[in-house]
Amino acid sequence: MIRNLSKLERQKRIKEYISKDPFLSDKKLAELFNFSVQTIRLDRLEMGIPEMRKRIVQVAKNTPSTDKVKSLKKEEIIGELIDIELGKNGIAILKTTKDMAFGRTGIIRSHYIFSLADSLAISIIDTEVALTGIARLSYKKPVYAGETLVAKARVARNRGNKYLVSVHVKSDQKEVFTGKLVIFSVNDKVKKEKA
Amino acid sequence: MIRNLSKLERQKRIKEYISKDPFLSDKKLAELFNFSVQTIRLDRLEMGIPEMRKRIVQVAKNTPSTDKVKSLKKEEIIGELIDIELGKNGIAILKTTKDMAFGRTGIIRSHYIFSLADSLAISIIDTEVALTGIARLSYKKPVYAGETLVAKARVARNRGNKYLVSVHVKSDQKEVFTGKLVIFSVNDKVKKEKA
DNA sequence: TACCTATTATTAGCAACTATTAATTGTAAG
DNA sequence: CTTACAATTAATAGTTGCTAATAATAGGTA
Incomplete structure (x- = not known):
């Protein structure tokens, strides 16, 4: 049971970390949490969080292109x-x-x-x-x-x-x-x- | 197979294409211009244009984080x-x-x-x-x-x-x-x- | 012919993955 | 105690989109 909790907590924190900084690779997350890269990947998969590159693309695409919104910056x-x-x-x-x-x-x-x-x-x-x-x-x-x-x-x-x-x-x-x-x-x- | 594009013209156009759409990979550019991937890479190197991934990161990094709602004081x-x-x-x-x-x-x-x-x-x-x-x-x-x-x-x-x-x-x-x-x-x- | 440029090909290697299978470890329940 | 199970870690193969280096090819020029 202790493991269950720690797993959930870890996943929660991973989610937070990624939402704060989408540029974090699995390797860096593994170092931060002192778990193996595989565990981090597993966590991401379970939570449906895409890989770093796709996250970066999302952030980049989210940028409203200047000619799409003319009136306001x-x-x-x-x-x-x-x-x-x-x-x-x-x-x-x-x-x-x-x-x-x-x-x-x-x-x-x-x-x-x-x-x-x-x-x-x-x-x-x-x-x-x-x-x-x-x-x-x-x-x-x-x-x-x-x-x-x-x-x-x-x-x-x-x-x-x-x-x-x-x-x-x-x-x-x-x-x-x-x-x-x-x-x-x-x-x-x-x-x-x-x- | 005859390309009516000089090297300089092609490079100019590649630059334009990339500035319009930073998400273009060398492969896609090669298809667009009907040149080999290697030629495109050579062109990028000559012009000092970074690879697609780095371009995407650049775009993403100067995107103001979306949850930072500009609140009125x-x-x-x-x-x-x-x-x-x-x-x-x-x-x-x-x-x-x-x-x-x-x-x-x-x-x-x-x-x-x-x-x-x-x-x-x-x-x-x-x-x-x-x-x-x-x-x-x-x-x-x-x-x-x-x-x-x-x-x-x-x-x-x-x-x-x-x-x-x-x-x-x-x-x-x-x-x-x-x-x-x-x-x-x-x-x-x-x-x-x-x- | 030798040289030069542009282009294309080939090969090795990297980062950051996915996907799958398998091994290890802890621990709770029968 | 042993078994069953979840969690974790490892190992392996394959992918994308590159870098870097080297080599091969085609075409034109001096």
């Missing part, structure tokens, strides 16, 4: 962009923490949710610069620190440089927020055409 | 509370900085302005816990990094635990944002319901 996005189809729709995830909440209740401050929705909405607009014009927000349910928010945005209408984007944010399948944002693309081409 | 958001009359009105000031702006244009991201308005609106409600329910936002003019925003909020209506707060944000006397927020004052009941 990676650093400017609140939350994590999961999927995006420029001009159509997109999904982003935000793991809420205590820092984002009211200390007394643990309820997430509304502007964090808006920030997630707003930056996602801007991300999906296929243009150089996008600005929010008008927004209607509706907070359905309080969100507590620790909950993971999934935001889905969709371009509902598009006339010229004016986009109507609807955003739905869910936590654990339940809708906690919806918003309709009117976003304007500010593109040099549009400006010239209009002028 | 409270101080940044709320601004400075200048004056407040609980249940009636309040004024807050926010000095905008480059961190709050789109790198390309220097325009302040909309959620910073909303955060100022939202937190001010919540502050003036005379209750333990206040939550935003519905909001209508209107961004009138872009705000540039460095400008100082003055937000004025006023309780327009109050029925029971429901408050309608209107917020006007000005930069240099000019209105840049207005918003109408419906805010609910709540007790610890909400927390208990959830738990």
Whole structure:
């Protein structure tokens, strides 16, 4: 039984180590944990963790290529962009923490949710610069620190440089927020055409 | 079998291909250019281009870790509370900085302005816990990094635990944002319901 | 003809694996 | 105590995508 526990603990730690540093090879992990390379491999297989090279490829591919997201740099996005189809729709995830909440209740401050929705909405607009014009927000349910928010945005209408984007944010399948944002693309081409 | 590519041209193209897609192996490049793998390798060596694996690692390493959500600090958001009359009105000031702006244009991201308005609106409600329910936002003019925003909020209506707060944000006397927020004052009941 | 360049081939070796089989070790249960 | 079993380690063969070194080949030039 003692072995069972140590095995589980080791696997748990290996998982943590790898998630922190995907560049760790089995050899290095074996040295770190003072187990044989074979044991480490076995652990990885049991946990379904791919080999180092594939992990590195995953990390590299996860990099949003600059021409895929035009409006925002990676650093400017609140939350994590999961999927995006420029001009159509997109999904982003935000793991809420205590820092984002009211200390007394643990309820997430509304502007964090808006920030997630707003930056996602801007991300999906296929243009150089996008600005929010008008927004209607509706907070359905309080969100507590620790909950993971999934935001889905969709371009509902598009006339010229004016986009109507609807955003739905869910936590654990339940809708906690919806918003309709009117976003304007500010593109040099549009400006010239209009002028 | 006649290749219309000179050595220099081929190398130039290989460089382009790799810069576009760092995941190309020598084998794939050889197939693409209809040259032998050895020739491709020779070309890479001459141009000092590292092997595919090292290129992937490079891409992966300058990828900012995805779980590092850029969190907004409270101080940044709320601004400075200048004056407040609980249940009636309040004024807050926010000095905008480059961190709050789109790198390309220097325009302040909309959620910073909303955060100022939202937190001010919540502050003036005379209750333990206040939550935003519905909001209508209107961004009138872009705000540039460095400008100082003055937000004025006023309780327009109050029925029971429901408050309608209107917020006007000005930069240099000019209105840049207005918003109408419906805010609910709540007790610890909400927390208990959830738990 | 001898020389030169570009290209291609060949061979050995490496890192970091997968996949499989087998041996060893500890330990709990019959 | 012995057996059964899980965990661990070892050993072996094969893969990918390379490096490094050497050699062979084709084509053109002086």
